[in-house]
Amino acid sequence: MASNSRQFAVGAEPMLPRVFRVEKRVKETADTFTLTMMPLAGDEDFAFAPGQFNMLTAFGVGEVPISISGDPAAPLPLVHTIRAVGAVTKALCGLRKGGQIGVRGPFGTSWPVSRAEGNDVIIVAGGLGLAPLRPAIYHVMNNRTAYGNVEVIYGARTPYDMLYQQELMIWRGRFDLRVRVTVDSATPEWRSNVGVVTNIIPRARFDPYHTTALVCGPGVMMRYVVQEFLKRGVKEENIFISMERAMKCGIGFCGHCQLGPHFICKDGPVYSYALIKDWFEKREV
Amino acid sequence: MESLEQLLAEHPFLEGLAPHHLKTLAACAQVRQFTAGQFLFREGEEAKEFFLIRSGQVAMEIYTSRRGPITIQTRQEGDVLGWVGLPPPYQWNFDARAMVIVRTIALNVDCLRRACEEDHELGYELLKRFTGCMARHFRSLKLQLLDIIHGV
Ligand SMILES: Cc1cc2nc3c(=O)[nH]c(=O)nc-3n(C[C@H](O)[C@H](O)[C@H](O)COP(=O)(O)OP(=O)(O)OC[C@H]3O[C@@H](n4cnc5c(N)ncnc54)[C@H](O)[C@@H]3O)c2cc1C
Ligand code: FES
Numbered sequence: 213m214a215s216n217s218r219q220f221a222v223g224a225e226p227m228l229p230r231v232f233r234v235e236k237r238v239k240e241t242a243d244t245f246t247l248t249m250m251p252l253a254g255d256e257d258f259a260f261a262p263g264q265f266n267m268l269t270a271f272g273v274g275e276v277p278i279s280i281s282g283d284p285a286a287p288l289p290l291v292h293t294i295r296a297v298g299a300v301t302k303a304l305c306g307l308r309k310g311g312q313i314g315v316r317g318p319f320g321t322s323w324p325v326s327r328a329e330g331n332d333v334i335i336v337a338g339g340l341g342l343a344p345l346r347p348a349i350y351h352v353m354n355n356r357t358a359y360g361n362v363e364v365i366y367g368a369r370t371p372y373d374m375l376y377q378q379e380l381m382i383w384r385g386r387f388d389l390r391v392r393v394t395v396d397s398a399t400p401e402w403r404s405n406v407g408v409v410t411n412i413i414p415r416a417r418f419d420p421y422h423t424t425a426l427v428c429g430p431g432v433m434m435r436y437v438v439q440e441f442l443k444r445g446v447k448e449e450n451i452f453i454s455m456e457r458a459m460k461c462g463i464g465f466c467g468h469c470q471l472g473p474h475f476i477c478k479d480g481p482v483y484s485y486a487l488i489k490d491w492f493e494k495r496e497v
Numbered sequence: 498m499e500s501l502e503q504l505l506a507e508h509p510f511l512e513g514l515a516p517h518h519l520k521t522l523a524a525c526a527q528v529r530q531f532t533a534g535q536f537l538f539r540e541g542e543e544a545k546e547f548f549l550i551r552s553g554q555v556a557m558e559i560y561t562s563r564r565g566p567i568t569i570q571t572r573q574e575g576d577v578l579g580w581v582g583l584p585p586p587y588q589w590n591f592d593a594r595a596m597v598i599v600r601t602i603a604l605n606v607d608c609l610r611r612a613c614e615e616d617h618e619l620g621y622e623l624l625k626r627f628t629g630c631m632a633r634h635f636r637s638l639k640l641q642l643l644d645i646i647h648g649v
């Protein structure tokens with residue numbers, strides 16, 4: 213299966229976790245934390261492409277796939293934003309400074325940031341979906357002149373559920389980036405949009421013939437967002453989504469993440485819509 | 498200065514409407530501006546006007562005794578506001594509050610209804626556009642509900 217963009221190869225022993233130490237833990241929302249960490253052993257070579265993920269181990273509890281949410285131009289310290297939904301993610305979110313985490317990776321395909329050069333780039337995130345997209349935003353901002361119009365459209369349930377609030381404010385202040393946020397409901401102090409992200413796409417400024425759309429969020433949201441882009445004339449091969457499946461090995465051995473002919477851990481998680489549309493959000497196969 | 502017909506023709510909701518229909522609508526229309534915080538209308542009031550938003554942003558709010566007003570959607574430039582007040586019982590079922598300075602064209606609902614009864618071609622033209630608005634509205638409402646209730 214052709215990959216979507218550049219990938220960083222994993223080390224010689226992809227099943228062996230490296231141990232990282234938590235340097236900082238920031239509470240983003242009631243149940244979501246950003247962990248910043250460094251390798252214990254001091255072997256400081258780590259590189260990743262935007263959209264790739266690591267398998268993180270909470271020792272004694274289990275291992276889960278988590279997207280990398282830091283800046284690919286400064287891959288260390290390693291940054292992950294994690295929502296506590298079950299045993300492993302709760303254990304990871306509970307770690308404090310000095311706590312240890314096992315890291316395997318980086319794995320998977322990436323957002324096509326090089327292929328998108330010369331295009332308008334419209335980035336649409338829902339809820340936690342901003343975490344896997346943040347490295348792509350950093351990359352685009354670090355290489356801003358290589359792209360046309362750039363817009364970030366972010367939707368969350370309420371203003372309290374938004375990730376990276378301070379950073380969103382900074383991005384909003386830039387003249388070369390348009391950031392629009394929307395929530396499902398809010399109190400009158402909220403000065404921005406209320407509604408779903410699909411309402412904003414018709415207002416976004418882009419040339420459909422020269423646009424790359426990067427979309428990440430809950431499955432239903434991505435389905436509706438893709439429809440809006442198609443309606444505006446963006447081609448299926450220029451719309452990219454990130455897929456989520458439960459994973460075990462992360463490297464295409466075990467078949468745990470298989471969706472039809474796709475191994476999401478290896479052929480994904482980032483796919484062009486053209487490549488995954490027959491399997492995306494279809495009834496369980 | 499632009500005439501009311503020109504302003505109406507520039508609004509996306511009326512894009513492509515025949516000039517004689519724009520003229521009929523202009524007779525029911527009025528330019529209205531609201532300051533930030535001012536209500537365009539409030540729940541329970543009689544629906545006398547329907548708005549085409551030219552600029553600014555309007556919060557559609559529902560008052561809850563426990564949490565005070567909750568914004569359930571916002572409407573902005575290019576949107577229509579108030580089609581729910583067009584069929585009986587001609588009453589608003591939410592508050593609409595200007596979040597910033599809001600410029601609108603307000604269409605008198607009585608006048609609009611009469612015009613549509615007299616000219617069914619105009620009535621059908623507007624009905625098609627309202628149906629489009631409703632379809633878009635329900636599509637996004639479905640997604641919003643899924644997210645609020647199930648956190649999809
Ligand atoms: C490629 C990839 C990248 C990911 N990136 C991130 C990330 O950056 N940050 C992050 O927090 N999570 C991310 N996830 C999701 C994360 O892997 C799961 O939340 C995690 O595996 C849950 O494990 P657990 O043991 O904590 O919970 P489990 O016990 O496995 O599940 C607990 C409950 O949460 C539900 N659940 C499981 N997975 C999810 C999910 N993805 N979303 C919502 N509910 C879920 C389960 O149905 C169950 O009800 C990613 C997943 C993939 C495949
Ligand atoms: S997780 Fe093992 S094959 Fe994908």
